[in-house]
Amino acid sequence: MGKKTLTNSHCLLELTEKAQAGVLKAFSGLPECQALARGFDWSRDDGALPAALVERIKHLRKEQRDPAEREALRVLRLASPRGAAILATVAEQLNDSDLIALFLSQDGCEIGRSVWMRTHSDESARLFDVAESILNTGDLRGNKRLHDAFDVPCDDAPPFIWSDSVKKELETHLTTAMRLAEPCEVIHVPLADEARDGETKTVHYLVVRFAGEQVTAVQVINRNRRSFCYFPARDATLIYAPHRKMVEVYAHTLSTRAPLANVLSKHGFKMPLSNRPLDRSRYDLSRFARPLKDEKPRIDGAKVEHLYLIEAKALLGHATDAVTLHIDSGAELHEVIDERWGNHPFAQPGALLGVTLVADLVFEGETSVTPLSIVLAEPGRCSLSGEKDQRLRRVGMQLLEALGVRKPLHPGSGVDDPNLIAQVARLLECATSPLDGFALAKLGIDIDRLEDEGILTEGERITETVVQLDDGAPFTVKLERCADLNQVRYRDPLTGMDVVLPAKLARRWKVQLNWLREEIITALGSALKGVRGRHLDDEPVFLGEMDIDGHAVALYFAAKMSSERQYARVDAALRLRPRAVPGIVLTTASIPFPFAGTNVVIPIxxxxxxxxxxxxxxxxxLKVAYRHGQLAAMGGTTVSLKVSADGYSATLYLPGKAPWKVTNKAKIAVLQRLVDAYTAGTPHVNTKKLMEDTGCASPANLFSKNSPWRDYLVKVKGAHAWQLNLPTLDAPVDDDTEVETEEAAMAG
Known part of the structure; x- marks a missing residue:
């Protein structure tokens, strides 16, 4: 037999080595660690326990060991110095002096307290999750997919005072902002943060806990597969640091980050600022790919004597390796590096990750030079937000704006603008990233507007383009910069004259495709119900439901529905999601295929x-267009009964319903009579004729209690007859019709 070895179990081994016996026993009581504790003898000597436990871990299968490894990682992270400090602060929310004392007195120091918080009770486990969310913010800061930073535009940031009324108000408005079906929970944790000057400041962490999108899974019990649904736990974290004048938002959904920050601003800050939205800025570092020695921007109240970089960080061709350059002499960084490194990444705008800019300033009325150091990093990180000297902060912001580095953004400001949504639809129809400015202009895209929304991000410069000559032949021309940085020019090959173009056309623009889809979702406004954060990569994207004529009509989104390949893929996907009533597919195509599955396709x-x-x-x-097409959409699937060759099984296909497979010749005969009647145009079948030669008086006697037959067969009101259950939205309802009981219907 081969020697047992451990792979990917470093955290379990570390926990086993460092934790005391009682702590390990408590840890093994977690549901995720059942395989670890099952059959293990805990009565042995404490000194021999770790070695025996390691041997036990070696004999566990990978699928048994991995859950315990994940829990060990969580425990050790919250036993680290920062994690332990966060956990100790969060423990104060136990609101019980005895429990807090019990937490602090745990054996095993930080690891013992971490395990106790994870295992003691459901309430302590909830606080363990909160502490973990706060700890994760340090690792996720700067991650463009999860993090955004917002400036608080004021001289003195307002304080944050937590109370029950603030909690209730925040929960109400955050639930609305995230469009949750169930109310969220907000947990406030104030943590001490040491500022640059060594003074301790309070940073407010707000952990928003809510239920995610419903997920369907399949489990195997006694070799039988059973489906079940659940709502996974989700959270978003808001951080307000008054001394840094900044709000940070950690959330999976891009378009909800600004609304979440606005909710905190309006309903969390109890000062006049509470009625003002927060500003979001983007810092474009591409300017620092060029030398600064000749740059002398004009700013109010001060003169710039010298600008230079003392540090820069750039990617080495891909997203994992980076190089940092530090220069203390004050010399021009590009001159120093150009002499030693040709084609270096610091001259590539898209490669720059961060810089430290130093400006030597002389303020009005002064003769001495005041240095100002500004640290910039993506995304939206600027050291000026924590600058206590308001004069330096104001001048620094002006300097960055004059250099074209600081660009305020206003995401979500155009969600009510039909012109913007039309441009979003056209851009999604192209569905590529990046796009050059010339292509965007042909699409009629307002580059400035979409850049302000954060949808377009400026990329590298285009050095040449193709123009059409009078005879239709293409000709490549070189683009050159003009004295005006907002313009470029090329020499006309026929006339020899310079043709001037906007500089934004001679750029490649990165398109935030996920954000585009979220703009469409937001544009539907309050008509949608239960929209949650979700991955928006795969189409058709489920947007939510809309109430039309009392029915919950599903809405989907899919681009390029005029393409046969895309249509076939979306149509196949929608047929796997049958619903009782036809749905709506919103598309960016101008002339799409009219139907997909049993759904009406409507151009945005x-x-x-x-x-x-x-x-x-x-x-x-939207509702009118749906009503016009919903009856025809029902033809997306035809009514049919496919019988097997031996005649002992058959599958019934109805529009908007999952295929129903039955076995038994009597059942097949009943379904065949109903399908034949529907095909003949007389869908009603008399009960006696329907059940002839089956040995049963009604379908209720023929089909079992667990059968879904009631979803496919329906009794005709006012008659002893049955028909197929085909959903329609325009069936007239008689106000005086007596409601027939289920027992009477089943009796036939």
Whole structure:
């Protein structure tokens, strides 16, 4: 037999070596560690326990060991110095002096307290999760997919005072901002943070806990597969640091970060700022790919004597390796590096990750030079937000704006603008990133507007383009910079004259495709119900539901629905999601295929509002377009019964329903009579004729209690007859019709 070895179990081994016996026993009581504790003898000597436990771990299968390894990692992270400090602060929310004392008196120091918080009770486990969310913010800071930073535009940031009324107000408005079906929970944790001057400041962490999108899974019990649904736990974290005048938001969904920050601003800060939205800025580091020695920007109240970089960090061709350059002499960074390194990454705008800029300033009325150091890093990180000297902070912001580095963004400001949504639809129809400025211009895209929304991000410069000559032949011309940085020019090959173009056309632009889809979701406004944070990569994207004529109609989004390949893929995917009533597929295509599965395909441009009604998409037009097409959409699947060759099994296909497979010749005969009647145009079948030669008086006697037959067969009101259950939205309802009981219907 081969020797047992351990792989990917470093945390379990470390915990086993460092923790005391009692702590290990408590840890093994977790559901994730059942395999670790099952059959293990805990009565042995404490000194021999770790070695025996390691031997036990070696004999566990990987699928048994991995859950315990993950829990060990969580425990050790919160036993680290920063994690332990966070956990101790969070423990104060136990609101029980005896429990807090018990927590602090645990054996095993930090590891013992971490394990106790994880295992003691459901409430302590909840606080363990909160502490873990706060700890994770340090690792996720700067991650563009999860993190955004917002400036608080004021001289003195308002304080944050936590109370029950603030908690209730935040929970109400955060639930609305994230469009949750169930209320969220907000947990406030104030933590001490040491500022640059050594003074301790308070940073407010708000952990927002909520249920995620419903997930369906399959489990195996006694070799039988059983489906079940659950709502996974999700959270978002807001951080407010008054001394840094900054709000940070950690959330999976891009378009909700600004609304979450605005909610905190309006309902969390109890000062006049509470009625003002927060500003979001983007710091474009591409300017530092060029020398600064000749740059002397004009700013109010001060003169710039000298600008130079003392540090820069750039990627080495890909997203894992980077190089940092530090220069103390004050010399021009590019001159120093150009002499020693050709084609270096510091001259590539897209490669720069961060810089430290130093400006030697002379303020009005002064003769001495005041140095100002500014640290910039993506995304949205700037040391000026923590600058206590308001004069330096103001001048620094002006300097960055004059250099074109600081660019305020306003994400979500155009969600009610039909023109913006039309551009978003056209851009999604292209669905590529990056796109050059010339292509965007042909699409009619307002580059400045979408850059302000954060949808477009400026990339590298284009050095040449193709123009059409009079005879139609293409000709490549070189683009050159003009004296005006906002313009470029090329020499016309026929006339020899210079042709001037906007500089933004001679750029490649990175397109935030996920954000584009979220703009469409937000544009639907309050008409949607239960929209959650989700991955938006795969189409069709489920947007939510809309109430139309009392029915919950599903809405989907899919681009390029005029393409046969895309249509076939979306159509196949939607047929795997049958619903009782036809749905809606919103698409960016102008002339799409009319139906997909049993869903009406509607171009977004056909349902844009005229403006002024609070939503970019006119829901009235959307409902009218749906009603016109919903009956025809039911033809997306035909009514049929496919019988096997031996005649002992058959599958019934109905529009909007999952295929139903039955076995038994009597059942097949009943379904065949109903399908034949529907095909003949007389869908009603008399009960006696329907059940002939089956030995049963009604379908209730023929089909078992667990059978879904009631979803496929329905009794005709006012008659002793049955028909197939085909959903329609326009069936008239008689107000005086007596409601028939289920027992009477089953009796036939």
């Amino acid at each position: 441009e056909d349902v844009l509002s005229d403006g002024g009604d609070g939503s970019a998409i006119d829901t009235t037009r």
